[in-house]
Amino acid sequence: MKPTTRRTLAAVVTGVAAAVGATATPAVAARAIPVPVPLDGAETALGMELPEVAGELPVPTAGAPEGPRYVEGRLLPERTLPQLPVRGGLPGVDVRQPVPHVLGDDFDHAGVDAPAAELRTLAPGLSLDAPLTAPNPDALGLPAPKLPEVGVLAPVVQTVPVADLGVGPGL
Numbered sequence: 001m002k003p004t005t006r007r008t009l010a011a012v013v014t015g016v017a018a019a020v021g022a023t024a025t026p027a028v029a030a031r032a033i034p035v036p037v038p039l040d041g042a043e044t045a046l047g048m049e050l051p052e053v054a055g056e057l058p059v060p061t062a063g064a065p066e067g068p069r070y071v072e073g074r075l076l077p078e079r080t081l082p083q084l085p086v087r088g089g090l091p092g093v094d095v096r097q098p099v100p101h102v103l104g105d106d107f108d109h110a111g112v113d114a115p116a117a118e119l120r121t122l123a124p125g126l127s128l129d130a131p132l133t134a135p136n137p138d139a140l141g142l143p144a145p146k147l148p149e150v151g152v153l154a155p156v157v158q159t160v161p162v163a164d165l166g167v168g169p170g171l
Contacts, residue, residue, distance in 0.1 A: 097109060
């Protein structure tokens with residue numbers, strides 16, 4: 001193979017790799033995927049202005065659970081079944097409806113913008129303890145019986161959704 005052919009082939013392969021990397025990287029790093037709703041065909045068919053609608057779908061990502069914690073005086077660790085954290089978001093929406101100057105000459109549209117909100121959750125967990133105490137040196141190192149303990153770790157949901165309702169000029 002000639003050197004010019006090799007350089008050309010290397011340039012093509014590098015360009016393809018850069019194009020594939022450029023398109024794959026933002027999708028992986030995105031927290032929400034934009035979802036446009038095409039209504040242009042319906043506008044043409046109906047002969048009227050329809051609202052502009054766009055949405056955002058969140059991409060949930062699982063985190064690493066906190067491991068069991070050993071506590072003095074217990075035979076089994078706390079959080080025997082750890083809680084799994086999941087981060088994602090609430091879906092977002094952006095709707096702009098044309099309004100034919102109902103509120104005056106400066107108001108051509110009414111809109112609602114509710115962007116995807118960050119959502120943090122923790123799955124339920126379980127904490128158990130055995131029906132025996134820790135070894136007791138006063139009783140020749142034997143454990144004493146006790147009532148078993150079972151605890152359910154409650155799930156957690158945290159988010160702060162926001163929305164903006166407004167009217168203004170232009171669509």
